[in-house]
Amino acid sequence: MSGWLAALDRRAALRAKAGLTRRLRPRAGTDSVVDLAGNDYLGLARHxxxxxxxxxxxxxxxxxxxxxxxxxxxxxxxxxxxxxxxxxxxxxxxxxxxxxxxxxxxxxxxxxxxxxxxxxxxxxxxxxxxxxxxxxxxxxxxxxxxxxxxxxxxxxxxxxxxxxxxxxxxxxxxxxxxxxxxxxxxxxxxxxxxxxxxxxxxxxxxxxxxxxxxxxxxxxxxxxxxxxxxxxxxxxxxxxxxxxxxxxxxxxxxxxxxxxxxxxxxxxxxxxxxxxxxxAGDDLRAELADRATTAVRRLRAAGLAVSDPAGGVLSITAPGPEAAVAWAAACLDRDVAVGCFRPPSTPDTRSRLRLTVNTGVPRADFDRALDIVVECA
The missing domain is CATH 3.40.640.10 (Type I PLP-dependent aspartate aminotransferase-like (Major domain))
Structure with a gap:
């Protein structure tokens, strides 16, 4: 193997050891996963x-x-x-x-x-x-x-x-x-x-x-x-x-x-x-705010450390990068997509799950997804 490719392999091995490997996960247009990872806050992408x-x-x-x-x-x-x-x-x-x-x-x-x-x-x-x-x-x-x-x-x-x-x-x-x-x-x-x-x-x-x-x-x-x-x-x-x-x-x-x-x-x-x-979507913003408040209340009641959201983004502290990856994977296995943020994507040393509110997700599915996040913690 060429020297520069071998160097890249060594760097990849170091990232894997630190729990920082990233993977692409293609999804189909008919994907049925509950989306708490994307940024479609008002559910307009498919309107x-x-x-x-x-x-x-x-x-x-x-x-x-x-x-x-x-x-x-x-x-x-x-x-x-x-x-x-x-x-x-x-x-x-x-x-x-x-x-x-x-x-x-x-x-x-x-x-x-x-x-x-x-x-x-x-x-x-x-x-x-x-x-x-x-x-x-x-x-x-x-x-x-x-x-x-x-x-x-x-x-x-x-x-x-x-x-x-x-x-x-x-x-x-x-x-x-x-x-x-x-x-x-x-x-x-x-x-x-x-x-x-x-x-x-x-x-x-x-x-x-x-x-x-x-x-x-x-x-x-x-x-x-x-x-x-x-x-x-x-x-x-x-x-x-x-x-x-x-x-x-x-x-x-x-x-x-x-x-x-x-x-x-x-x-x-x-x-x-x-x-x-x-x-013209004041009703959508009201629903988003209500869901964000609900999510913080329920996640904190389960003993999780959750940020105070000013909009549709909230983060949950994970014990470390490997734990964050495993937590997110467990959620996905149960058809709930959440964000997984680890260094260097985080501005500090904390790893997190990042949840985003999508008002296009049916409310019952949103509530069930919160339960799954807690159960997979």
Whole structure:
């Protein structure tokens, strides 16, 4: 075997010894497993209005966008989706990407100037971490959800341009960033605030407009919002929303936008339909909140350590990576899918099961799935 392949085998063996092997588990379209692992919070991925819109666009536009947005990839559906998202989020403009990951990379790079300081929460998503690394800017990682630590980091670099980067609802534990306090700090230091609202869009805020809107920060000129379109909206893609000059800058210079094939029109059509349903979906958000509260109560009653969810994400502490894998596998053997998070996917040394609320799952199945999670612990 070639030396480099042997080295990869040795590294794989070390990961296996540490309980960090990952496996792909293909599922069929007719899969009957109760889904407490995906991010389809409002159950819109299979909503008939959403799939009908996507199907019509598939017939009209074909499978893919056939090019980047600046060549042939922009359609009227992309333009309508962007104006809809900007109006919903309360920003001057919005730009749609083919993934939330690329949206975060592009947004961070666009905000970095010479001498820019990036201040990042320790629990930020990998896309935000990678965006900071690829930007080349000096990065300070602060304690999780700690405005005082952010204040100290900014105070230590007076006069430098700075961007504070955080999630709103954090993707691992599902807790909420202290956005009003963070904005007070960034305003005092003249810094920008970049908020990844991926797990809040559609789930929290007025008409589901997200945590930034809930904090009263929508449309502020020194706040930039990113989000994925693959969670509560049940589709794919990402968005950067903020002042119009930022969006113009991204169109002109953003490499993850300029050089990437556009989001397929059928997906844009489906997400557009989902966004309209989510905006009017206060009943779905009420059901999601009720299920999250129920899950925390029942899991804690069984003696499990559970996070306090701000949206549809909650995590349960596992004894270690091997135990988390075994626990998740036992649940799947009983037709319940749960997330299994281990280092390095977790921002600390804890392994967890991550449960996500999907209001598209029948309530009886959801309740039964909670019982199975407890029984398999």
């Amino acid at each position: 008939p209005t959403v799939t009908a819109a996507a199907g019509a666009a598939l017939t009209g536009y074909g499978l893919g966008a056939t090019g980047s947005r600046l060549v042939r990839g922009s359609t009227d559906l992309h333009a309508i989706l962007e104006s809809t998202l900007a109006d919903w989020l309360g920003t001057g403009a919005a730009l749609v990407y083919s993934s939330g990951y690329l949206a975060n990379l592009g947004a961070i790079r666009a905000l970095v100037r010479p001498r820019t300081l990036l201040v990042c929460d320790a629990h930020n998503h990998a896309s935000l971490i990678d965006g900071a690394r690829l930007s080349g800017a000096q990065t300070v990682v602060t304690a999780h959800a700690d405005p005082a630590a952010v204040d100290a980091a900014l105070a230590a670099a007076p006069g430098r341009p700075a961007v504070v980067v955080t999630e709103s609802v954090f993707s691992v534990d599902g807790d909420l960033a202290p956005l009003p306090d963070l904005y007070t700090v960034t305003s005092r230091h003249g810094a920008l605030l970049l908020v990844d609202d991926a797990h809040a869009l559609g789930v929290t805020g007025p008409a589901g407009a997200g945590a930034v809107a809930a904090a009263g920060l929508a449309g502020r000129p020194d706040v930039v919002v990113t989000a994925t379109l693959s969670k509560a909206l049940g589709g794919a893609g990402g968005v950067v929303a903020g002042p119009e000059p930022l969006i113009r800058h991204l169109v002109d210079t953003g490499r993850t936008f300029v050089y990437d094939t556009a989001l397929p029109p059928a997906v844009a059509a489906g997400v557009l339909a989902a966004a309209r349903l989510a905006r």
